[in-house]
Amino acid sequence: MTTVAESSLQHVRSVDEPVAFPAQKKRIKPASIAILVFLTICALFFCVPLYVIVVTSLKSMDQIRQGDIFALPWSLNFDAWVTAWDKSCSGTLCQGVKVGFFNSLAILFPSLILSIGLSCVTGYALALWNVRWANTFLFILFMCAFVPFQIIMVPLIYITGFLHVYGTIWGIAVVHAVLAMPILALIFRNYYKGIPQEIMSAALMDSGSFWRIFSEIILPMSGNIMIVVLILQITSIWNDFLIGLTYGGIGTQPMTVILANVVITALGEANYNVDMASALLTAFPPLVIYFVLGRFFVQGITAGAIKG
Amino acid sequence: MPQVQFEKIVKSYGRVTVLKNLDLEIGDGEFVVLLGPSGCGKTTLLNLLAGLIDVSSGRIQIGGRDVTNLDPKDRGLAMVFQSYALYPTKTVRGNLKFGLAAAKLDKAEQDRRIAWAAKLLQIEPLLDRKPAQLSGGQRQRVAIGRALVKQVGVFLFDEPLSNLDAKLRTETRLEIKRLHDETQSTIVYVTHDQIEAMTMATRIAIMNAGVIQQFDTPDEVYERPANLFVAGFIGAPAMNLFPATISTAGGSVSGTLVDTRAKVDLSQYRFVNAPRDGDAVVLGFRPEHFLPPNAPNGQAAAHFDLPVQYTEKTGADATGYFKTDSGLMAVSVAPERIGELKQGQTASLSFPHGKLHAFDAASGRRL
Numbered sequence: 001m002t003t004v005a006e007s008s009l010q011h012v013r014s015v016d017e018p019v020a021f022p023a024q025k026k027r028i029k030p031a032s033i034a035i036l037v038f039l040t041i042c043a044l045f046f047c048v049p050l051y052v053i054v055v056t057s058l059k060s061m062d063q064i065r066q067g068d069i070f071a072l073p074w075s076l077n078f079d080a081w082v083t084a085w086d087k088s089c090s091g092t093l094c095q096g097v098k099v100g101f102f103n104s105l106a107i108l109f110p111s112l113i114l115s116i117g118l119s120c121v122t123g124y125a126l127a128l129w130n131v132r133w134a135n136t137f138l139f140i141l142f143m144c145a146f147v148p149f150q151i152i153m154v155p156l157i158y159i160t161g162f163l164h165v166y167g168t169i170w171g172i173a174v175v176h177a178v179l180a181m182p183i184l185a186l187i188f189r190n191y192y193k194g195i196p197q198e199i200m201s202a203a204l205m206d207s208g209s210f211w212r213i214f215s216e217i218i219l220p221m222s223g224n225i226m227i228v229v230l231i232l233q234i235t236s237i238w239n240d241f242l243i244g245l246t247y248g249g250i251g252t253q254p255m256t257v258i259l260a261n262v263v264i265t266a267l268g269e270a271n272y273n274v275d276m277a278s279a280l281l282t283a284f285p286p287l288v289i290y291f292v293l294g295r296f297f298v299q300g301i302t303a304g305a306i307k308g
Numbered sequence: 309m310p311q312v313q314f315e316k317i318v319k320s321y322g323r324v325t326v327l328k329n330l331d332l333e334i335g336d337g338e339f340v341v342l343l344g345p346s347g348c349g350k351t352t353l354l355n356l357l358a359g360l361i362d363v364s365s366g367r368i369q370i371g372g373r374d375v376t377n378l379d380p381k382d383r384g385l386a387m388v389f390q391s392y393a394l395y396p397t398k399t400v401r402g403n404l405k406f407g408l409a410a411a412k413l414d415k416a417e418q419d420r421r422i423a424w425a426a427k428l429l430q431i432e433p434l435l436d437r438k439p440a441q442l443s444g445g446q447r448q449r450v451a452i453g454r455a456l457v458k459q460v461g462v463f464l465f466d467e468p469l470s471n472l473d474a475k476l477r478t479e480t481r482l483e484i485k486r487l488h489d490e491t492q493s494t495i496v497y498v499t500h501d502q503i504e505a506m507t508m509a510t511r512i513a514i515m516n517a518g519v520i521q522q523f524d525t526p527d528e529v530y531e532r533p534a535n536l537f538v539a540g541f542i543g544a545p546a547m548n549l550f551p552a553t554i555s556t557a558g559g560s561v562s563g564t565l566v567d568t569r570a571k572v573d574l575s576q577y578r579f580v581n582a583p584r585d586g587d588a589v590v591l592g593f594r595p596e597h598f599l600p601p602n603a604p605n606g607q608a609a610a611h612f613d614l615p616v617q618y619t620e621k622t623g624a625d626a627t628g629y630f631k632t633d634s635g636l637m638a639v640s641v642a643p644e645r646i647g648e649l650k651q652g653q654t655a656s657l658s659f660p661h662g663k664l665h666a667f668d669a670a671s672g673r674r675l
Contacts, residue, residue: 198393201360201380202454206407208381216406220397 057081057276064272080273084281088274090261097278100258103169104238104285107254110173111237115180116229120222122181123188124214128200138189145182153246160247167249175243180236184229191225192218227296235286255282310369311336311494312357312462317366319352319518326352327518330366334511336461339488339495341505344515345541350498353515354464357496359383371461381410386455387464390471392447394439400450401435404457411458425453428487445476452487465497469504481507502542506530514538536672539592539665545627545638547592551669554587563591563666567632572610576661579675583666589675592665595627596640599658608658612637616649630655 056064057080058073086096093099126134156175157166165171195218203213244254259282263275290297312334319327326349334340342350355361357368359380368376375383386407394403401422408418426432429449439447448468455463465484469477485508488495499505505512506526513523514537522534533539539547552563552572560575561583572591583589599608614630614637626646630637639657641649649655666675 196391196393198389198391199395201355201358202387202389202393203395203406204360205358205380205385205387206454207410208379209410212410217395217397 053276053279057084057273057280059273061269061271061273080271081277081281083271084262084274084277088262088271088278089265090258091265097255097258097262097281100253100255101281103248103252103258104255106169107172107176107244107248107252108234108237110170111176112230112233114173114177115184115233116226118177119181119184120188120219120226120229121214122185123190124192124218125210126185126189127192128195128218129210138186141182141185145186149179149242153242157246166247167252169252172243172247172252172254175247176237176240179243180233184233187229188222188225191222195221224296227293231289231293231297234289238286310334311338311371312496313367313369314353314357315367315369317353317356317368318364319349319356319361320364325518327356330518330520332513332520332523334494334496337492337494339485339497339508339510341509341512342496342498342515343500343502343505343512343541344521345500348515349518350500350515351466354387354466354496354498357383357462358385358387358464384460385462385464386458386460387466388451388455388468390467392439392451392471394447394450394454396439399436399438400431400442400453403439403450403454407454407458421457421459425456428456428490429453429483444472445480448472448476448480449483452484456487456491460493462494462496465495465499467499468497469499469501484508502544506542514541516541532674533592533665534674536590536667539667539674543594543596545595545640547594547665548637549590549592549667550632550635552589552591554583554585554589556583556585563589565591567634568612568614570610570612572659572664573661574609574664574666576609577664577666579666581675583675588669590667590669590672592667593637593659594663594665595638597660597663598639599660600642600645607661609661609664610659612657612659613654614657615654616651618651619646619649621646628655630657 052069055071055073056069058076058078060074060077060079063071063074084096085098087094088096090097090099125131126138131137156178160166160171160174163171163174165174199217200213203217207213207216238254239256240254241256241260244257245260248254248257259278262278310333312332314330314332317327317330317332318325330349330353332353342353344350352361356363357370359375359378363376366376367374370383370385373384395406398406404422404425405418408421413421422435423432426435429452431446431449431453434442434446434450439450442450448471451468468484469480472480481504484495484497488508497504497508509526511523511525512529514521514529516537522529522538524532524534529538529542533542533547536549540549550568551566553566554561554563554574560573561577561579562574563572564570565572593610612630612632614632617629617631617636619629619641620627621643624643626641626643628639628641628646628649630639637657667673668675
């Protein structure tokens with residue numbers, strides 16, 4: 001069938017262009033056209049809202065009131081950005097989303113240290129040491145990775161309250177660590193399983209110390225997986241809303257919570273340009289992380305066995 | 309006093325028993341090779357000694373000290389691994405140093421030992437490189453160096469040469485032999501390569517199916533294999549083994565091959581246990597002990613007239629394979645004469661007295 005169709009096409013073209021040498025044009029197949037269309041729609045699905053947000057954040061309220069959301073701004077002005085950063089109001093506090101930005105930073109580092117520290121040691125112990133009940137523990141971890149956060153939200157409030165960390169940055173960090181621990185421990189465990197057994201045997205004969213082998217041999221070999229986990233964790237901690245809302249007190253609310261307040265609780269007219277600018281400011285840090293570390297991310301998840 | 313002693317060692321994984329009630333004593337300064345086919349339990353035995361796996365039952369002593377329940381680092385051992393197992397993120401110096409620092413030796417002593425080992429192994433220029441920047445042979449030297457610096461009583465080698473090419477393997481073999489001569493330390497060395505075993509060992513422990521078949525010097529293992537397994541395992545090409553029936557008619561012992569009906573004169577064979585008339589035995593003929601084909605010889609223990617099946621030449625050696633009724637008889641031939649053997653042509657083969665091996669057919673034991 002295809003040969004018939006192709007030869008007839010060839011024929012049609014040779015009538016159109018009566019040149020002796022038929023042009024060697026690369027024909028696009030219907031299947032690839034379908035894929036291209038699909039991908040374009042996917043891209044538009046993300047790009048159109050992004051375009052609207054960026055454009056709106058640069059408009060004045062006068063222009064926004066006219067309602068044409070796709071129009072380019074009349075003039076480029078960053079007033080809304082400055083307001084969003086410095087003066088927008090979350091509740092009665094009008095100090096902009098920068099408060100949230102610094103809160104988020106303050107939450108990010110303890111959460112990263114706690115969650116990655118806990119899970120990489122757990123993964124190391126499960127993968128390379130003879131831990132009694134290791135498989136049972138792994139199975140439980142695996143099951144825990146599927147428990148929705150909402151189910152344990154209220155009990156965790158009591159637990160953090162009991163530990164006197166409720167409403168503090170460390171409270172949020174503990175909750176982040178607890179929630180990320182199952183999946184991260186599995187990731188680390190699988191990565192460390194790829195380390196040749198003989199390296200571990202050699203280290204056992206040389207030292208035998210759990211922490212010494214971890215810090216001197218295993219940790220330096222974990223660069224790739226650390227990058228992967230760092231990106232995963234930075235993104236999820238920064239983008240988190242529910243944990244910050246539930247466990248953050250006054251003054252420890254992350255940027256996402258402040259952003260929601262800015263957008264939801266405005267008095268009088270909604271300042272769409274400020275809202276959009278605030279949203280962009282909040283979404284910015286994970287984007288930067290992706291651009292800076294993205295190359296290592298691909299390396300990390302595709303890295304195979306480590307050769308000695 | 310033995311340096312290393314295994315007593316009634318049993319190792320099983322679930323219902324699979326890898327080592328069955330094994331006893332072995334290794335003297336001070338010995339170079340013992342554990343030799344056997346894959347899955348015979350030799351690496352398991354080495355790992356048990358190293359403490360990397362636990363025994364199911366039995367006792368292990370090193371230097372008179374019971375180490376059965378000690379951690380690997382407390383056993384006074386050093387090990388060289390098949391894949392080298394160098395720490396990839398550490399320099400060569402860092403690799404050598406790690407064990408010493410963990411043992412809390414003082415700085416000066418660490419440096420002194422590293423310098424000594426580096427000089428002995430000629431890896432001084434490599435000390436600041438990472439393992440990834442080294443060739444296979446260099447990595448192997450570093451792995452040996454990492455064991456040497458610990459200056460322990462017993463060194464373990466787990467097939468250390470199997471990842472090297474043929475030339476490097478020969479060089480490193482000599483190197484390890486030299487190190488043993490210089491340091492006079494006890495070495496337990498696992499391999500499946502009988503050339504390594506024959507050239508380096510002071511004694512070879514040949515293992516099969518979790519049991520030590522024979523533990524003796526290389527010469528003894530070659531000249532007086534204790535059973536059929538050892539006879540068939542040691543030697544390349546392998547010993548020709550043929551079932552035969554004993555006859556004691558007329559006062560002199562002889563055997564008749566079941567296969568070719570050829571008669572083998574056993575009157576000069578020194579039996580450990582004299583066989584009786586009609587006993588089923590297995591007779592062994594090493595290919596390299598045949599007299600040259602078609603050589604006139606009246607004094608031989610056995611004569612065979614067999615057609616040539618095919619020939620093989622490997623440079624210095626050549627082997628002719630002769631067809632018997634049910635198998636092949638391998639015979640070593642001088643390479644310059646191998647051309648005389650044409651396929652299908654019948655050659656007269658003679659086997660001398662004194663080189664014969666006889667085994668009990670049922671138990672496999674040497675007679």
